[in-house]
Amino acid sequence: MAADDGIAGDISGSALIALDSPNRFINRELSWLAFNSRVLEEAFNPQHPLLERLRFLSISASNLDEFFMVRVAGLRGQVREGVVALSQEGLTPQEQLNIISERALDLMDEQQRCWRELKPLMRDSGVVILNDDDELTEADATWLEHEFQTNIFPILTPLALDPAHPFPFVPNLGFVLCFDLKRADGQPLEAILPVPVKIGRFIRLPDVPTTDDTRSPARFISLEKTIVRFIRHVFPGFEIVANGAFRVLRDSDVEVEEEAEDLVRVFETMLKRRRRGDAIRVKIDASTPEHLRELIRERLQATAQDVIYVDGILGLAQTSELIPSDRPDLQFEPFEPRFPxxxxxxxxxxxxxxxxxxxxxxxxxxxxxxxxxxxxxxxxxxxxxxxxxxxxxxxxxxxxxxxxxxxxxxxxxxxxxxxxxxxxxxxxxxxxxxxxxxxxxxxxxxxxxxxxxxxxxxxxxxxxxxxxxxxxxxxxxxxxxxxxxxxxxxxxxxxxxxxxxxxxxxxxITGYAAPEAFEKFAVAPLNARAYITKLIDKEIRNTKKGKPGAIWMKMNALVDGELIDKLYEASAAGVQIDLIVRGVCCLRPGVSGLSENIRVKSIIGRFLEHARIYCFGAGDALPNPQAKIFVASADLMPRNLNRRVEVFCPVENPTVHSQILDYILVGNLNDEAQSWRLKSDGSYDRVAKVKKSGADSDSESFNIHTYMMTNPSLSGRGASIEYNAPKELKRRK
Missing domain, CATH: 3.30.870.10 (Endonuclease Chain A)
Structure with missing residues (x-):
């Protein structure tokens, strides 16, 4: 599977893009979907331990849920209010929703394909998800019924659907079973059964004793299969004619009225409102009969665009519950952080x-x-x-x-x-x-x-x-x-x-009085944007004077159009720019006449890259001891620079300066094993090709996470160590 692209138009590396063309930007939402595709790729990566692959799948599914609850909900709200303003890459809210819907469907299909691929591998490794009743032994069935009667049945609330029992409100992330039932006298009944959120989605069955030294498999059965198995206790005297399931995602984007007098009370109210937000996405199990599907769509007032039919498992985010603590052999080897x-x-x-x-x-x-x-x-x-x-x-x-x-x-x-x-x-x-x-x-x-x-x-x-x-x-x-x-x-x-x-x-923050000036900090929303722009301008001036111009930046997201344009200007002037952007990147690298001096990579691996570092050559190529380095709480996004209080702090101590520049940034730029290169068309290519299962690991692929776990930093080594960058980090690609 190739990571999804984030294109707003058909762009190739040789294409010319005008400086005022909206095509100079990659759409933010599509870039995010491309990021989540890279996360999902790690679930397909056979070089990871099996249960870590499952964890990546769960993270990808959870990410996608939040994306719909926040980003898609925001776009839907714009469409509802008649907003037709174009995004920076020239798309209306409705156009963005149309493209998102198509890409998200492809991503969901890949998630289900990954789940189908992982299940038999897990079974072979002793983590079994039971599919059929005939896999339960008599002892299992007895134990499971007792578990149902004791811990599940008391908190179930069956809800009949008739004029006296209107369709209930289904909360955000609510998972619901639906039934078409028939009494012995032929009387029909339609009903739903919300699945409790306070108990696990998967039930682990007791281990089966083995006669040798082999490990007993960890066996799980889903909560919904268990409920369906014992539905006679919930609806005595009825038999199931048909059944299905659905899951609801609701608008979870919170906005605050500026005139609110009591901020705490406002947020307490908003949290209640979130639980009752508009339905943004309704996922219905593909096995659900058509008349039950229609009932769900009608009662939730969902449009055709809101409804997705899932051929697989609903709520993939909850598959992380299938990672048993007693199977460390199927997870990353534990790592104990060093104390400085x-x-x-x-x-x-x-x-x-x-x-x-x-x-x-x-x-x-x-x-x-x-x-x-x-x-x-x-x-x-x-x-x-x-x-x-x-x-x-x-x-x-x-x-x-x-x-x-x-x-x-x-x-x-x-x-x-x-x-x-x-x-x-x-x-x-x-x-x-x-x-x-x-x-x-x-x-x-x-x-x-x-x-x-x-x-x-x-x-x-x-x-x-x-x-x-x-x-x-x-x-x-x-x-x-x-x-x-x-x-x-x-x-x-x-x-x-x-x-x-x-x-x-x-x-x-406490007194609302903006200071006249800072001695060393750059602070958003006061002066950070102007300060960063000034530093980029200095690199541009250096190249015009015949000096090297260089910028290295590491962040989670690059969205801000003004600063992207400033980086384009720097590239055109000959400044060499390397960007490490884990997630969303709206800048197009490698476009002739626009960004041919800009390279962008994303690192997705065992650890989530979260540090923000901004580095400027200050008249020399990077790395160099005189470079200007800032550590920050902010990514380069409009919200960070315009609507948040953020701090950019300079790094001036030579030891710390060297640690960040020669050790951390050079190491990130050299990483191959977990790195993806952003192409000008918005798609990503993995730097190191993943070998198939059973193949020898690629010893030539440098992995920054593995390296950092085995090589203490300056703080870890103590003050008496004179620091020289390890030879592995002196390579520059």
Whole structure:
């Protein structure tokens, strides 16, 4: 399977595109679908452990659900309101929906094909999904009926469909069984049965003892098959004439009225509204009889475009439940993150280590525990007088929040900026905000018109020579769970200018007063766009003076049309540009006269590439010691630069500078095993061809994730190590 393209027109590498032509952009939504196709490709990749392939399939399905709940819902809303404005690549909302529908159908077909391919492989490896009743032994059937009667039947709510029982509301992501039943006297009954969301989609049957040393297979049966098997308990006296199933995705895009007086109450209301949003996609099992299909379409008021018939399994996202914890042999080999040696060299004292030299921690290769320890030490240290913290996403049992509560209870001045507009985490953030307020933390919810996405911690400590400010700047969330699978950067510094800039950012958010200037930060929405443009312009001027011009950028998404045009301008001037864009990329590389000096790659692998790094040659080819480097919380998207509070922090310490440039960025650019190259027509080609199952692995394909797991970074090695880029990373493609 080739990754879907993202074209808005038929573009070839030799084609000429005018600088004002909408064809210079790739459609955002189609580029996203191409990204999710790359994720799905990893589920087909035989070089991954089998259950990791299943995990990639589940992620791809979950991604597609969210895409419809948010992006497609937004386009549908534009069509409903009569919006005909063109996107930057020249498509109306309806035209985008038409193309999305076609591409999404192809993607769903590939997901089901992948599921059909994985099932027999899983069975052969001892993870069995039972298909037929005759696969159940008598002991299995007895155990399963007891499980049904005890844990499933009490929470089922059958709903007859007649004038006295109107069709109920089916919530977002609701999964429903439907039945055409007949009583013994011939009386018909149509009914539906919502599948409970609080119990697992798959039931694991008891292991069967073996007579030798072989492992007992892990056997699963789906919840819906179990319910159908014992439907006589739900509808006694009826027999099934026909049955089917459907699943509903609803509009989950939340908008906030700017005049709202109480932001927390607004979001509590919005969350309830989300659960009752318009139906965006109705997936119906293809085996469902036509009259039941028609009933579902009619009662959900779904259009023909809204309804998809699935020949396979509904709710592929839930197949992650089929990854048993007792089968590590079918998963990636466990990896234990290193704790930065430099902190250990200072006896575990984070403040002492940071005073000695800036520290960069590279997650997940280095433990997120150091971030937690930094805040816990601040909470317990009597010399610490104030802590300020942004919270965008965090875990259910957050050690970060616990540390802030401990600090407040210890009498410190603690301010927590809780972003309520973190999509799909709003409910958890409201809960944390309430707990923090009860502990005496100053909780601030930020701006109504801006989302606070910056990742900042600020600690003020009274020391012998006066107050010193310690700052943590992150590219990812304060989330210890995602920090194990997302590649992100944590920069710790006590640089006075950065400390002052961080304080200005917090004051801007809490007091709404925009500072006149920053000493080192670039901050969206205040000056980040202009600052990045200025840095690109410097590279253009360097090439015009006969000096090398070079730009390296690593991000999750590149969408902003103004900055894409600026990169086109730089390419035309001869600036050499390498972009590592994991997900959506609306820039067309390699187009003659437009972008022939731009190369774009995407890395999809074991870890989710999440760090944002922006690097400018400053008069020399990259890499070089004088390059301007910034780590950031922001991608180059209009929302990040115009509607979010984001921070771009310069990296000036030579050790950290070298670690980011010579180790992380060069390593990413050299990766082959997990990399895809974006072509000018919007399609992607895998750099290293995947060998078929049973073939020897390609030892020549450099894998940045494997390399980073086995080669400690500067922070991991300690302060006494003089850093030279490993020879594996000195290659440049």
């Amino acid at each position: 040696e430099r902190i250990r060299e200072h006896g575990g004292d984070c403040f002492s280590a940071i005073r000695a030299k800036d520290i960069l921690v590279h997650h997940p290769y280095e433990s997120f525990d150091v971030v937690v320890q930094f805040l816990k030490q601040a909470a317990a240290d009597p010399k610490v007088v104030a802590i300020k913290q942004t919270l965008y996403r965090t875990s259910k049992q957050s050690p970060i929040v616990e540390a802030l509560i401990e600090a407040a209870e210890a009498g410190k001045n603690v301010t927590a900026l809780v972003e309520l507009k973190a999509r799909f985490d709003e409910e958890a953030n409201i809960r944390w905000a309430r707990a923090l307020e009860r502990a005496g933390v100053n909780v601030v919810y930020g701006f109504l018109e801006y989302k606070t996405h910056a990742k900042l911690s600020l600690v003020v400590r009274q020391e012998a020579d006066g107050a010193r400010t310690y700052v943590h700047v992150g590219t990812g969330n304060y989330h210890p769970i995602t920090a194990k699978v997302y590649t992100d950067l944590s920069l710790f510094t006590c640089d006075p200018a950065i400390g002052r800039d961080a304080a200005k950012v917090f004051n801007f």
